[in-house]
Amino acid sequence: PCFRDEDARADRSPGEFYQLDIEMSFVTQEDVFNAIEPVMAGVFSEFADWEGKGRKVPDGAFPRIPYAEAMAKYGSDKPDLRNPIELADVSEFFEDDSKTGFGIFAKIIGGGGRVIAIPAPKAAAEKSRKFFDELDKWAKKEMQAPGLGYARLKEADGGGVDSQDPVLKNFEPAHLAALLEKLGLGAGDGIFFSAGKKSDAYKLAGAARTKVGEELGLIEDGVFRLCWIIDFPMYEYDEDNKKVDFSHNPFSMPQGGMDALLAADTEEKQLDLKAYQYDIVCNGVELSSGAIRNHSPQLMLKAFELAGYGPDVVEAEFGGMLNAFRYGAPPHGGIAPGVDRIVMLLADAENIRDVTLFPMNQQARDLMMQAPSPVDEKQLKELHIRLAPQMKSEK
Numbered sequence: 001p002c003f004r005d006e007d008a009r010a011d012r013s014p015g016e017f018y019q020l021d022i023e024m025s026f027v028t029q030e031d032v033f034n035a036i037e038p039v040m041a042g043v044f045s046e047f048a049d050w051e052g053k054g055r056k057v058p059d060g061a062f063p064r065i066p067y068a069e070a071m072a073k074y075g076s077d078k079p080d081l082r083n084p085i086e087l088a089d090v091s092e093f094f095e096d097d098s099k100t101g102f103g104i105f106a107k108i109i110g111g112g113g114r115v116i117a118i119p120a121p122k123a124a125a126e127k128s129r130k131f132f133d134e135l136d137k138w139a140k141k142e143m144q145a146p147g148l149g150y151a152r153l154k155e156a157d158g159g160g161v162d163s164q165d166p167v168l169k170n171f172e173p174a175h176l177a178a179l180l181e182k183l184g185l186g187a188g189d190g191i192f193f194s195a196g197k198k199s200d201a202y203k204l205a206g207a208a209r210t211k212v213g214e215e216l217g218l219i220e221d222g223v224f225r226l227c228w229i230i231d232f233p234m235y236e237y238d239e240d241n242k243k244v245d246f247s248h249n250p251f252s253m254p255q256g257g258m259d260a261l262l263a264a265d266t267e268e269k270q271l272d273l274k275a276y277q278y279d280i281v282c283n284g285v286e287l288s289s290g291a292i293r294n295h296s297p298q299l300m301l302k303a304f305e306l307a308g309y310g311p312d313v314v315e316a317e318f319g320g321m322l323n324a325f326r327y328g329a330p331p332h333g334g335i336a337p338g339v340d341r342i343v344m345l346l347a348d349a350e351n352i353r354d355v356t357l358f359p360m361n362q363q364a365r366d367l368m369m370q371a372p373s374p375v376d377e378k379q380l381k382e383l384h385i386r387l388a389p390q391m392k393s394e395k
Contacts, residue, residue: 007362011285011341013352014364019288023334029276029292032333033228037062040280040287040337044224047346055222062280066231075116075206077229080284082220083213087205090117090193093179101170105149108195115195116205119183120212123190124152131215132165135192138211145204149193153185161187210284224282224345231255232277235270235307244270245307251321252277252291253333254303261302270306280337282345290335297325 001016008014020039024032041057048055063081070077073086091114094105105115123131132150139148149167156162156173161180163169168176168191180186192212194205213219234254236247244267252275254260264270276292294300300322304314315322343355353359360366380387 008353008360008364011344011352013340013356013360015360015366016358018339019336020339021334021336023332025330025332027292027331027333029230029278029333032278032290032292032335033062033064036280036335036337040226040282043342044226044282044346048224050346053222053348055224057224057226063227064230065227067229067233067274068231070229071202071206075202075204075209076284077232077279078281078284078286079227079229080210080213080219081225081227082223082283083209084218084220085119085121085209085213087202087209088117088119088183089114090179090182091115093175093182099172099175100168102167105167105193105195112198113196114198114201115193116201117183118192118194118205118208118212119185120150120190120192120216121185121218122188123212123216124154125188126216127190132190132192135208135211135215139194139204139208143204143207145194145200146196148204148208149195151191151193153180153187153189153191155187167191167193226280226282226287229279229281230277231274232279233271234273234275234303237267237271243308248277249275249289249291250304250307251294251300253294254299258296258299258302261299261306264306276333278335280335282342285341285345287341288335288337290333292331292333295325295329295331297322300325 001018002021004012004014004017006012006014022032022036024035041062044057048057065073065079067077070079072089073079074083075087091105091109094100094102094115095109097103097106100106109115129152132152136148136150139145151163151165151168153161153163153168160173160177162171162173162176168179171179183191185191192208194201194208196204233247234252235244237243238245255274255276256263260273264273277289278291279289280287294303300318301311301314305311340352340355343349344352347355349355358366358368365371
Protein backbone atom coordinates (compact mmCIF):
# COMPACT_ATOMS: atom_id res chain seq x y z
CA PRO A 1 0.00 0.00 0.00
CA CYS A 2 1.22 3.51 -0.87
CA PHE A 3 -0.08 7.05 -0.57
CA ARG A 4 -0.26 9.54 -3.41
CA ASP A 5 -0.93 13.21 -2.80
CA GLU A 6 -1.90 14.05 -6.37
CA ASP A 7 -4.94 15.16 -8.34
CA ALA A 8 -7.34 12.47 -9.49
CA ARG A 9 -7.65 11.41 -13.13
CA ALA A 10 -9.07 8.44 -14.99
CA ASP A 11 -6.06 6.18 -14.28
CA ARG A 12 -4.90 7.71 -10.99
CA SER A 13 -6.68 7.80 -7.66
CA PRO A 14 -5.59 10.20 -4.91
CA GLY A 15 -4.77 8.75 -1.51
CA GLU A 16 -4.08 5.07 -1.03
CA PHE A 17 -3.11 2.81 -3.91
CA TYR A 18 -1.28 -0.49 -4.36
CA GLN A 19 1.83 -1.50 -6.25
CA LEU A 20 4.04 -4.51 -6.72
CA ASP A 21 7.27 -2.86 -5.58
CA ILE A 22 10.44 -4.55 -6.79
CA GLU A 23 13.93 -3.36 -5.85
CA MET A 24 16.93 -5.39 -6.99
CA SER A 25 20.64 -5.17 -6.23
CA PHE A 26 23.49 -5.82 -8.69
CA VAL A 27 21.20 -5.67 -11.72
CA THR A 28 21.14 -4.13 -15.14
CA GLN A 29 18.09 -2.85 -17.00
CA GLU A 30 17.98 -6.18 -18.83
CA ASP A 31 17.80 -8.08 -15.53
CA VAL A 32 14.78 -6.03 -14.46
CA PHE A 33 13.02 -6.70 -17.76
CA ASN A 34 13.71 -10.45 -17.55
CA ALA A 35 12.29 -10.56 -14.02
CA ILE A 36 9.15 -8.53 -14.73
CA GLU A 37 8.01 -9.73 -18.17
CA PRO A 38 7.00 -13.27 -17.07
CA VAL A 39 5.09 -11.83 -14.12
CA MET A 40 3.17 -9.26 -16.16
CA ALA A 41 2.51 -11.63 -19.06
CA GLY A 42 1.40 -14.30 -16.60
CA VAL A 43 -1.03 -12.03 -14.76
CA PHE A 44 -2.64 -10.71 -17.94
CA SER A 45 -2.75 -14.19 -19.52
CA GLU A 46 -4.36 -15.73 -16.43
CA PHE A 47 -7.19 -13.21 -16.35
CA ALA A 48 -7.46 -12.45 -20.07
CA ASP A 49 -10.36 -14.87 -20.53
CA TRP A 50 -12.12 -13.75 -17.34
CA GLU A 51 -15.90 -14.09 -17.74
CA GLY A 52 -15.31 -15.66 -21.16
CA LYS A 53 -14.03 -12.43 -22.70
CA GLY A 54 -11.66 -14.36 -24.96
CA ARG A 55 -8.85 -11.81 -24.72
CA LYS A 56 -5.22 -12.72 -25.29
CA VAL A 57 -1.63 -11.62 -24.66
CA PRO A 58 0.74 -11.93 -27.65
CA ASP A 59 3.59 -14.41 -27.18
CA GLY A 60 7.21 -13.34 -27.01
CA ALA A 61 9.16 -10.50 -25.47
CA PHE A 62 7.47 -7.14 -25.02
CA PRO A 63 8.44 -4.63 -27.74
CA ARG A 64 11.06 -2.11 -26.57
CA ILE A 65 10.44 1.32 -27.98
CA PRO A 66 12.89 4.21 -27.43
CA TYR A 67 11.21 7.34 -26.09
CA ALA A 68 12.13 9.38 -29.17
CA GLU A 69 10.60 6.75 -31.46
CA ALA A 70 7.43 6.56 -29.36
CA MET A 71 6.95 10.33 -29.55
CA ALA A 72 7.67 10.40 -33.31
CA LYS A 73 5.35 7.50 -34.21
CA TYR A 74 2.61 7.82 -31.61
CA GLY A 75 2.90 11.30 -30.09
CA SER A 76 2.93 9.73 -26.62
CA ASP A 77 5.27 7.94 -24.24
CA LYS A 78 2.40 5.57 -23.38
CA PRO A 79 1.28 4.41 -26.83
CA ASP A 80 -1.67 2.14 -27.47
CA LEU A 81 -0.19 -0.43 -29.84
CA ARG A 82 -3.66 -1.76 -30.72
CA ASN A 83 -4.01 1.34 -32.90
CA PRO A 84 -2.26 0.82 -36.28
CA ILE A 85 -2.00 4.55 -37.10
CA GLU A 86 1.53 5.98 -37.10
CA LEU A 87 2.31 9.69 -37.19
CA ALA A 88 4.76 11.23 -39.64
CA ASP A 89 6.66 14.51 -39.58
CA VAL A 90 5.87 16.04 -42.99
CA SER A 91 7.39 19.47 -42.39
CA GLU A 92 9.78 19.08 -45.33
CA PHE A 93 6.82 18.98 -47.74
CA PHE A 94 5.46 22.35 -46.55
CA GLU A 95 8.68 24.39 -46.30
CA ASP A 96 8.42 25.78 -49.84
CA ASP A 97 4.98 27.33 -50.30
CA SER A 98 5.68 27.81 -54.02
CA LYS A 99 5.12 24.04 -54.34
CA THR A 100 2.18 23.87 -51.94
CA GLY A 101 0.31 27.15 -52.22
CA PHE A 102 -0.24 26.87 -48.48
CA GLY A 103 1.73 29.54 -46.63
CA ILE A 104 0.31 28.95 -43.14
CA PHE A 105 2.36 25.81 -42.52
CA ALA A 106 5.43 27.32 -44.20
CA LYS A 107 5.29 30.21 -41.75
CA ILE A 108 5.00 27.85 -38.78
CA ILE A 109 7.99 25.83 -39.98
CA GLY A 110 9.99 29.01 -40.59
CA GLY A 111 9.42 29.90 -36.93
CA GLY A 112 10.85 26.59 -35.76
CA GLY A 113 7.58 24.63 -35.66
CA ARG A 114 6.67 21.28 -37.17
CA VAL A 115 3.82 19.79 -39.21
CA ILE A 116 2.74 16.29 -38.14
CA ALA A 117 0.45 14.14 -40.27
CA ILE A 118 -2.13 11.75 -38.80
CA PRO A 119 -3.22 9.25 -41.50
CA ALA A 120 -6.92 8.35 -41.56
CA PRO A 121 -7.24 5.23 -43.75
CA LYS A 122 -10.46 5.04 -45.83
CA ALA A 123 -11.90 8.03 -43.98
CA ALA A 124 -12.63 10.00 -47.16
CA ALA A 125 -14.47 7.03 -48.66
CA GLU A 126 -16.42 6.07 -45.55
CA LYS A 127 -17.03 9.39 -43.76
CA SER A 128 -18.70 12.65 -44.73
CA ARG A 129 -17.11 16.07 -44.45
CA LYS A 130 -18.88 16.44 -41.08
CA PHE A 131 -16.51 13.82 -39.63
CA PHE A 132 -13.49 15.93 -40.56
CA ASP A 133 -15.06 19.18 -39.35
CA GLU A 134 -16.02 17.57 -36.04
CA LEU A 135 -12.41 16.48 -35.48
CA ASP A 136 -11.31 20.08 -36.06
CA LYS A 137 -13.88 21.30 -33.52
CA TRP A 138 -12.74 18.63 -31.05
CA ALA A 139 -9.14 19.86 -31.33
CA LYS A 140 -10.20 23.42 -30.61
CA LYS A 141 -12.54 22.61 -27.73
CA GLU A 142 -11.00 19.62 -25.99
CA MET A 143 -7.32 20.19 -26.75
CA GLN A 144 -7.37 24.00 -26.72
CA ALA A 145 -5.50 23.91 -30.03
CA PRO A 146 -5.76 26.38 -32.95
CA GLY A 147 -7.28 23.60 -35.02
CA LEU A 148 -6.65 20.39 -36.91
CA GLY A 149 -6.11 20.71 -40.65
CA TYR A 150 -7.38 17.97 -42.91
CA ALA A 151 -7.45 16.73 -46.48
CA ARG A 152 -9.69 14.18 -48.19
CA LEU A 153 -8.05 12.25 -51.01
CA LYS A 154 -9.81 11.29 -54.24
CA GLU A 155 -8.94 10.11 -57.71
CA ALA A 156 -7.90 12.98 -59.97
CA ASP A 157 -9.63 13.49 -63.29
CA GLY A 158 -6.42 13.01 -65.24
CA GLY A 159 -5.22 10.09 -63.14
CA GLY A 160 -3.43 10.00 -59.84
CA VAL A 161 -4.74 11.45 -56.58
CA ASP A 162 -5.64 14.96 -55.49
CA SER A 163 -7.63 16.84 -52.86
CA GLN A 164 -9.94 19.84 -53.00
CA ASP A 165 -9.40 20.72 -49.35
CA PRO A 166 -7.27 23.84 -48.69
CA VAL A 167 -4.20 22.14 -47.19
CA LEU A 168 -3.38 20.08 -50.31
CA LYS A 169 -5.54 21.73 -52.99
CA ASN A 170 -2.69 23.65 -54.64
CA PHE A 171 0.11 21.09 -54.25
CA GLU A 172 2.17 20.40 -57.36
CA PRO A 173 1.20 16.87 -58.53
CA ALA A 174 4.69 15.40 -58.15
CA HIS A 175 5.07 17.01 -54.72
CA LEU A 176 1.73 15.60 -53.58
CA ALA A 177 2.63 12.15 -54.90
CA ALA A 178 5.85 12.20 -52.84
CA LEU A 179 3.91 13.19 -49.69
CA LEU A 180 1.35 10.42 -50.16
CA GLU A 181 4.09 7.87 -50.85
CA LYS A 182 5.68 8.75 -47.52
CA LEU A 183 2.34 8.30 -45.75
CA GLY A 184 1.29 5.20 -47.68
CA LEU A 185 -2.07 6.78 -48.57
CA GLY A 186 -4.19 7.03 -51.70
CA ALA A 187 -7.65 7.80 -53.03
CA GLY A 188 -10.36 7.30 -50.42
CA ASP A 189 -8.04 7.99 -47.49
CA GLY A 190 -7.86 11.10 -45.33
CA ILE A 191 -5.11 13.02 -43.55
CA PHE A 192 -5.21 15.27 -40.51
CA PHE A 193 -2.45 17.79 -39.82
CA SER A 194 -1.21 19.14 -36.48
CA ALA A 195 1.07 22.18 -36.77
CA GLY A 196 2.84 24.35 -34.24
CA LYS A 197 5.72 24.29 -31.79
CA LYS A 198 7.18 20.76 -31.84
CA SER A 199 5.96 19.70 -28.40
CA ASP A 200 2.48 21.16 -28.98
CA ALA A 201 2.21 19.65 -32.47
CA TYR A 202 3.05 16.17 -31.19
CA LYS A 203 0.74 16.49 -28.17
CA LEU A 204 -2.23 17.26 -30.42
CA ALA A 205 -1.18 14.66 -33.01
CA GLY A 206 -0.92 11.95 -30.34
CA ALA A 207 -4.38 12.72 -29.01
CA ALA A 208 -5.76 12.93 -32.58
CA ARG A 209 -4.22 9.54 -33.41
CA THR A 210 -6.24 7.99 -30.58
CA LYS A 211 -9.40 9.88 -31.52
CA VAL A 212 -9.16 8.97 -35.21
CA GLY A 213 -8.40 5.33 -34.40
CA GLU A 214 -11.47 5.12 -32.17
CA GLU A 215 -13.78 6.94 -34.60
CA LEU A 216 -12.71 4.74 -37.52
CA GLY A 217 -12.98 1.52 -35.49
CA LEU A 218 -9.29 0.69 -35.95
CA ILE A 219 -8.48 -0.24 -32.32
CA GLU A 220 -7.74 -3.96 -32.12
CA ASP A 221 -10.18 -5.72 -29.80
CA GLY A 222 -9.59 -8.53 -27.33
CA VAL A 223 -5.86 -8.16 -26.79
CA PHE A 224 -3.46 -6.76 -24.19
CA ARG A 225 -0.43 -5.27 -25.96
CA LEU A 226 2.34 -4.57 -23.48
CA CYS A 227 5.57 -2.75 -24.30
CA TRP A 228 8.57 -1.10 -22.70
CA ILE A 229 9.38 2.55 -23.33
CA ILE A 230 13.13 2.97 -22.88
CA ASP A 231 15.93 5.53 -23.34
CA PHE A 232 14.14 8.44 -21.70
CA PRO A 233 16.02 11.75 -21.92
CA MET A 234 17.94 12.58 -18.76
CA TYR A 235 17.25 16.31 -19.17
CA GLU A 236 14.76 18.61 -20.85
CA TYR A 237 14.69 22.33 -21.50
CA ASP A 238 12.68 24.31 -18.95
CA GLU A 239 10.99 27.05 -20.98
CA ASP A 240 9.85 28.97 -17.89
CA ASN A 241 13.31 29.27 -16.34
CA LYS A 242 15.25 29.11 -19.62
CA LYS A 243 17.57 26.35 -18.44
CA VAL A 244 18.26 22.63 -18.70
CA ASP A 245 16.63 20.60 -15.92
CA PHE A 246 15.83 16.98 -15.10
CA SER A 247 13.09 15.53 -17.25
CA HIS A 248 11.83 12.65 -15.12
CA ASN A 249 13.86 11.01 -12.37
CA PRO A 250 16.96 12.90 -11.18
CA PHE A 251 18.23 9.83 -9.31
CA SER A 252 18.42 7.52 -12.32
CA MET A 253 21.72 6.38 -13.84
CA PRO A 254 22.78 8.34 -16.94
CA GLN A 255 23.69 6.15 -19.88
CA GLY A 256 27.43 6.37 -20.44
CA GLY A 257 28.16 7.21 -16.80
CA MET A 258 30.62 9.92 -15.83
CA ASP A 259 32.25 10.01 -19.28
CA ALA A 260 28.93 11.01 -20.85
CA LEU A 261 28.30 13.71 -18.24
CA LEU A 262 31.79 15.18 -18.65
CA ALA A 263 31.41 15.26 -22.45
CA ALA A 264 28.08 17.10 -22.21
CA ASP A 265 29.63 20.57 -22.23
CA THR A 266 26.83 22.30 -24.15
CA GLU A 267 23.06 22.50 -23.68
CA GLU A 268 22.55 20.59 -26.93
CA LYS A 269 24.73 17.70 -25.73
CA GLN A 270 23.04 17.70 -22.31
CA LEU A 271 19.62 17.37 -23.93
CA ASP A 272 20.93 14.37 -25.91
CA LEU A 273 21.85 12.47 -22.73
CA LYS A 274 19.70 9.45 -21.99
CA ALA A 275 19.02 7.66 -18.73
CA TYR A 276 18.36 4.08 -17.72
CA GLN A 277 14.70 4.88 -17.17
CA TYR A 278 11.85 2.74 -18.44
CA ASP A 279 8.06 2.52 -18.38
CA ILE A 280 5.85 -0.49 -18.91
CA VAL A 281 2.71 0.33 -20.90
CA CYS A 282 -0.39 -1.68 -21.77
CA ASN A 283 -3.05 -0.53 -24.24
CA GLY A 284 -2.15 3.11 -23.76
CA VAL A 285 -2.03 2.97 -19.96
CA GLU A 286 1.26 3.43 -18.10
CA LEU A 287 1.45 0.63 -15.53
CA SER A 288 4.74 1.66 -13.99
CA SER A 289 7.92 3.69 -14.21
CA GLY A 290 11.25 2.33 -13.14
CA ALA A 291 14.96 3.01 -13.37
CA ILE A 292 18.45 1.80 -12.68
CA ARG A 293 19.43 4.11 -9.83
CA ASN A 294 22.42 6.38 -9.66
CA HIS A 295 24.36 4.88 -6.72
CA SER A 296 27.54 6.96 -7.12
CA PRO A 297 27.91 10.20 -5.08
CA GLN A 298 30.31 11.66 -7.67
CA LEU A 299 27.98 10.87 -10.55
CA MET A 300 25.00 12.31 -8.69
CA LEU A 301 26.77 15.57 -7.88
CA LYS A 302 27.83 15.94 -11.54
CA ALA A 303 24.31 15.12 -12.81
CA PHE A 304 22.82 17.79 -10.56
CA GLU A 305 25.54 20.25 -11.55
CA LEU A 306 24.50 20.00 -15.21
CA ALA A 307 20.96 20.89 -14.14
CA GLY A 308 22.22 23.96 -12.30
CA TYR A 309 22.25 22.61 -8.73
CA GLY A 310 25.50 23.06 -6.82
CA PRO A 311 26.91 20.59 -4.27
CA ASP A 312 25.62 22.70 -1.38
CA VAL A 313 22.04 22.30 -2.63
CA VAL A 314 22.42 18.56 -3.17
CA GLU A 315 24.00 18.07 0.27
CA ALA A 316 21.23 20.10 1.93
CA GLU A 317 18.37 18.37 0.12
CA PHE A 318 19.68 14.82 -0.31
CA GLY A 319 22.54 14.53 2.18
CA GLY A 320 21.15 11.35 3.74
CA MET A 321 21.11 9.58 0.40
CA LEU A 322 24.59 10.78 -0.52
CA ASN A 323 26.00 9.58 2.81
CA ALA A 324 24.41 6.17 2.35
CA PHE A 325 26.01 5.91 -1.09
CA ARG A 326 29.39 6.98 0.32
CA TYR A 327 29.27 3.95 2.60
CA GLY A 328 28.96 1.78 -0.49
CA ALA A 329 25.53 1.10 -1.96
CA PRO A 330 25.49 -1.59 -4.65
CA PRO A 331 24.27 -0.95 -8.18
CA HIS A 332 20.51 -1.27 -7.94
CA GLY A 333 17.28 -0.71 -9.82
CA GLY A 334 13.64 -1.52 -9.75
CA ILE A 335 10.09 -0.93 -10.84
CA ALA A 336 6.66 -0.90 -9.18
CA PRO A 337 3.69 -1.86 -11.40
CA GLY A 338 0.41 -0.35 -10.21
CA VAL A 339 -1.97 -3.12 -9.11
CA ASP A 340 -5.04 -0.86 -9.34
CA ARG A 341 -4.30 0.01 -12.97
CA ILE A 342 -3.75 -3.65 -13.84
CA VAL A 343 -7.12 -4.54 -12.30
CA MET A 344 -8.74 -1.61 -14.13
CA LEU A 345 -7.54 -2.99 -17.49
CA LEU A 346 -8.49 -6.57 -16.69
CA ALA A 347 -11.97 -5.47 -15.58
CA ASP A 348 -12.48 -3.36 -18.73
CA ALA A 349 -13.11 -0.35 -16.48
CA GLU A 350 -12.71 3.14 -17.91
CA ASN A 351 -11.98 4.81 -14.58
CA ILE A 352 -9.76 3.56 -11.77
CA ARG A 353 -12.42 4.56 -9.21
CA ASP A 354 -14.58 1.73 -10.59
CA VAL A 355 -12.15 -0.83 -9.14
CA THR A 356 -11.08 1.04 -5.99
CA LEU A 357 -12.39 -0.27 -2.66
CA PHE A 358 -13.01 3.14 -1.11
CA PRO A 359 -12.86 5.56 -4.05
CA MET A 360 -12.39 9.26 -3.54
CA ASN A 361 -13.94 12.00 -5.63
CA GLN A 362 -12.13 14.75 -7.55
CA GLN A 363 -11.69 16.69 -4.30
CA ALA A 364 -10.02 13.64 -2.66
CA ARG A 365 -13.00 13.11 -0.35
CA ASP A 366 -14.29 9.67 0.66
CA LEU A 367 -18.04 10.27 0.46
CA MET A 368 -19.02 6.97 2.10
CA MET A 369 -16.83 7.58 5.16
CA GLN A 370 -17.44 11.35 5.02
CA ALA A 371 -13.70 11.87 5.26
CA PRO A 372 -11.88 14.07 5.80
CA SER A 373 -14.05 15.54 8.57
CA PRO A 374 -13.55 18.21 11.26
CA VAL A 375 -11.24 17.31 14.15
CA ASP A 376 -11.86 18.64 17.66
CA GLU A 377 -9.29 20.42 19.79
CA LYS A 378 -8.74 17.47 22.14
CA GLN A 379 -7.76 15.14 19.29
CA LEU A 380 -5.36 17.72 17.92
CA LYS A 381 -3.65 18.11 21.31
CA GLU A 382 -3.24 14.34 21.65
CA LEU A 383 -1.34 14.37 18.36
CA HIS A 384 0.59 17.57 19.14
CA ILE A 385 -0.90 19.30 16.11
CA ARG A 386 -1.78 22.99 16.02
CA LEU A 387 -3.85 24.51 13.24
CA ALA A 388 -2.51 27.60 11.52
CA PRO A 389 -4.75 30.64 11.95
CA GLN A 390 -7.03 31.21 8.97
CA MET A 391 -5.91 34.09 6.78
CA LYS A 392 -8.39 36.95 6.46
CA SER A 393 -9.17 37.82 2.86
CA GLU A 394 -8.10 41.27 1.77
CA LYS A 395 -10.88 43.76 1.17
